[in-house]
Amino acid sequence: MAQKPMLPELLKAHGVSRRGFLKYCASLTSLMALPPMLAPKVAHALENAPRPSVIWLSFQECTGCTEAITRSSAPTIEDLIFNAISLDYHHTLQAASGHAAEAAREAAMKDHWGEYLLIVDGSIPVDNPEYSCIAGISNLDMLKETAEGAAAIVAVGTCAAFGGIPHAFPNPTGAQAVGDIITDKPIINVPGCPPIPIVMTSVLAHFLTFGLPELDDLGRPKAFFGETIHDRCYRRPFYDKGLFAEAFDDEGAREGWCLYKLGCKGPTTRSVCATVKWNDGTSFPIQSGHPCLGCTEPDFWDNGGFYKPLSAPAGNYRQLGLAAAAGGVALGVAGGALSKATKSRAAKAHETVDAHDLEKKS
Amino acid sequence: MPAGQDGIGAASALEELRSRISTGNARPVLAEILAALATLLDTGQETVIDLGAFPFAPGDERLLDEVLGTGEVQATLDVLGKSHVQETGIPGIWRIDHFDQRGESLSRFVEITFIPEILKTQRADAEAGLARLTDRLAEFDGRAH
Amino acid sequence: MTNNQYFDLLMWARTTGFDIALTIMVGGILLRVIEIVVLGRKKDFAKAKGSPVTQGIKTIFSRSVPRKGTMKEAPVTYIGGYIFHIGFFVAFLFLGAHIALIKDLIGLSWPDFNKAVIETAVALAIVAAAALAYTRFTDPVRRRLTGWSDWFVLIVSVLPLITGYIAVNKVFGVDGTLWMAIHILSAELLMVSFPFTKLMHAVTFAMARYYNGSIQGRKGAES
Numbered sequence: 001m002a003q004k005p006m007l008p009e010l011l012k013a014h015g016v017s018r019r020g021f022l023k024y025c026a027s028l029t030s031l032m033a034l035p036p037m038l039a040p041k042v043a044h045a046l047e048n049a050p051r052p053s054v055i056w057l058s059f060q061e062c063t064g065c066t067e068a069i070t071r072s073s074a075p076t077i078e079d080l081i082f083n084a085i086s087l088d089y090h091h092t093l094q095a096a097s098g099h100a101a102e103a104a105r106e107a108a109m110k111d112h113w114g115e116y117l118l119i120v121d122g123s124i125p126v127d128n129p130e131y132s133c134i135a136g137i138s139n140l141d142m143l144k145e146t147a148e149g150a151a152a153i154v155a156v157g158t159c160a161a162f163g164g165i166p167h168a169f170p171n172p173t174g175a176q177a178v179g180d181i182i183t184d185k186p187i188i189n190v191p192g193c194p195p196i197p198i199v200m201t202s203v204l205a206h207f208l209t210f211g212l213p214e215l216d217d218l219g220r221p222k223a224f225f226g227e228t229i230h231d232r233c234y235r236r237p238f239y240d241k242g243l244f245a246e247a248f249d250d251e252g253a254r255e256g257w258c259l260y261k262l263g264c265k266g267p268t269t270r271s272v273c274a275t276v277k278w279n280d281g282t283s284f285p286i287q288s289g290h291p292c293l294g295c296t297e298p299d300f301w302d303n304g305g306f307y308k309p310l311s312a313p314a315g316n317y318r319q320l321g322l323a324a325a326a327g328g329v330a331l332g333v334a335g336g337a338l339s340k341a342t343k344s345r346a347a348k349a350h351e352t353v354d355a356h357d358l359e360k361k362s
Numbered sequence: 363m364p365a366g367q368d369g370i371g372a373a374s375a376l377e378e379l380r381s382r383i384s385t386g387n388a389r390p391v392l393a394e395i396l397a398a399l400a401t402l403l404d405t406g407q408e409t410v411i412d413l414g415a416f417p418f419a420p421g422d423e424r425l426l427d428e429v430l431g432t433g434e435v436q437a438t439l440d441v442l443g444k445s446h447v448q449e450t451g452i453p454g455i456w457r458i459d460h461f462d463q464r465g466e467s468l469s470r471f472v473e474i475t476f477i478p479e480i481l482k483t484q485r486a487d488a489e490a491g492l493a494r495l496t497d498r499l500a501e502f503d504g505r506a507h
Numbered sequence: 508m509t510n511n512q513y514f515d516l517l518m519w520a521r522t523t524g525f526d527i528a529l530t531i532m533v534g535g536i537l538l539r540v541i542e543i544v545v546l547g548r549k550k551d552f553a554k555a556k557g558s559p560v561t562q563g564i565k566t567i568f569s570r571s572v573p574r575k576g577t578m579k580e581a582p583v584t585y586i587g588g589y590i591f592h593i594g595f596f597v598a599f600l601f602l603g604a605h606i607a608l609i610k611d612l613i614g615l616s617w618p619d620f621n622k623a624v625i626e627t628a629v630a631l632a633i634v635a636a637a638a639l640a641y642t643r644f645t646d647p648v649r650r651r652l653t654g655w656s657d658w659f660v661l662i663v664s665v666l667p668l669i670t671g672y673i674a675v676n677k678v679f680g681v682d683g684t685l686w687m688a689i690h691i692l693s694a695e696l697l698m699v700s701f702p703f704t705k706l707m708h709a710v711t712f713a714m715a716r717y718y719n720g721s722i723q724g725r726k727g728a729e730s
Contacts, residue, residue: 018484020442023468026480027460029412030469036410162510218511228683242619244603261607268514268684281466298511304521309607310687315522317529317612324530328537335538336545343546 033223045209053112056090061122065157068194118150127174161189168301189219193295230266263307265294384421398474517688528695535702562724563717594632
């Protein structure tokens with residue numbers, strides 16, 4: 001069963017004062033877009049939440065999500081939240097391997113059936129399940145089996161949430177998102193490649209304190225995926241002024257102008273990158289001079305090219321345009337010749353024309 | 363396209379642009395603050411307004427600061443990074459800004475209260491303090507003998 | 508399949524939709540222009556006095572200035588017409604996103620206008636279009652002269668302005684991605700209808716004016 005709360009002891013061990021905890025709760029409440037008067041409730045809930053059992057499954061992924069969440073600089077309280085859970089299975093982080101590791105997963109499932117939180121990173125090969133197996137168990141089977149006893153699932157990273165890079169055309173493994181396979185459990189999608197660490201931990205904190213957060217149509221917590229990057233971008237004034245970088249090394253780029261023309265997907269990408277930023281608030285892609293790739297959106301890999309402006313066409317218009325030009329010319333010549341022939345025939349036959357004939361459409 | 367044609371460097375141009383951005387939200391926030399202060403005096407009910415919860419641009423912040431002004435109390439807390447707590451020129455209205463260890467803003471609040479909770483010594487901290495002081499005295503007495 | 512339907516619509520507008528629209532527009536314009544040119548004119552055996560060519564070219568520009576008296580007769584048509592055209596082209600040619608599109612198409616680009624200038628132009632153009640529609644509707648003569656295709660053309664040419672404004676400003680809290688898609692689709696509707704409606708005047712006005720001007724510039728009988 002769930003063990004007794006760990007957070008107060010952990011805080012004490014890290015030398016964090018109660019005041020520091022209050023500050024953290026206030027900021028966390030703000031970040032979770034909850035009313036500020038709920039901060040004491042967040043504090044109370046965090047202190048008393050039982051330490052949940054968490055099983056973390058990694059499928060077709062690059063471990064970037066795990067790297068991101070474990071590299072958030074210590075000793076922040078995000079880190080402590082992560083420590084406040086009982087991570088019973090994570091094959092990258094745990095010391096055990098092989099059968100011993102699988103035994104740990106099975107034991108955690110058995111002990112906390114119906115109560116544990118399942119975190120998944122990576123997509124699942126459905127067409128060719130044998131492309132990704134752990135201990136001889138296909139990802140598909142392991143997900144179905146583990147999801148059955150989970151209280152909820154957090155799909156961390158764009159691969160787990162939307163299929164991500166493995167799902168990109170031509171998708172050789174038939175990769176699918178967690179939500180495409182599991183339909184009978186609450187699923188929180190936390191996309192990003194990788195997601196911002198504090199977003200991952202805040203979602204965990206929300207789940208521990210108030211349960212499921214409010215989600216958008218794509219299953220993403222509204223608090224973190226409610227606004228586009230463009231809306232909160234510090235380069236937005238340059239967009240409004242019509243000042244754009246046209247190349248990565250031009251004066252506009254050096255002056256820090258808007259990256260729209262270099263293919264920035266900020267206007268269609270929902271995430272808090274521009275406000276929360278990365279590496280403990282150091283920077284985010286646009287701040288370091290690179291357009292947003294749109295990594296929190298489904299199929300971001302196939303959405304018309306990273307460096308093509310959002311307003312530019314992304315299809316085969318060049319070939320089609322040439323064909324259209326040739327076709328138009330040919331049809332025009334033919335139509336003109338036909339009219340000319342009609343005209344000269346009419347002239348020869350001395351046909352009369354009055355105003356009504358001229359109005360007629362041929 | 364000629365860049366920097368107006369002779370302003372990128373950083374200052376950006377600052378200039380930023381400080382002019384207003385969302386028009388400052389006025390309604392001030393109205394909310396006014397009502398909250400009246401409520402505080404009537405019923406003792408405290409209010410916290412999260413300035414990160416709605417669009418609030420530097421221009422709005424400037425207007426807010428202009429109207430509220432600076433008051434008698436200013437405190438800097440060193441707790442998981444800095445926190446600035448200051449009473450505005452209107453007693454009972456406090457500005458609280460939390461920063462992380464790198465000085466990046468974590469959250470910004472306006473609190474309408476007689477004393478912000480975070481300024482008070484927390485019971486748990488006082489308990490820890492009692493234990494620590496007891497230890498220190500024991501150590502002191504041990505050395506003295 | 509987990510998907511962002513709005514983005515899929517945007518991608519359709521940027522790929523298949525745009526390809527179809529551009530094909531129809533380019534093919535259609537060429538078809539119609541060449542059809543007119545191929546028709547040709549009878550060879551003129553009488554030597555012309557005067558200067559039909561110069562006059563023809565002059566007329567292309569001189570007809571942009573209102574004839575004496577029309578300003579009094581139909582002020583809304585003239586002023587509204589001007590404002591609509593200028594507003595439309597300011598927005599079309601000087602918004603950064605459009606310049607990016609043009610650069611992708613033909614490789615040319617030029618400086619962008621401030622958003623405030625563009626939005627003012629758009630607002631004025633929309634008001635002008637509304638005024639034009641109003642006079643068309645209230646004036647009995649014009650109303651009789653107006654067919655369904657005229658209303659269609661009016662609506663189709665204003666839609667991109669309205670949808671673009673909504674998309675950029677997210678008025679009424681609409682989804683930016685969805686409205687960007689709607690905006691591009693509305694522009695594609697304009698492109699598709701272009702060769703087959705009187706929108707074609709954007710190309711043929713020069714030919715027609717030259718033709719009229721050259722007739723007037725010519726002194727003497729035509730054989």
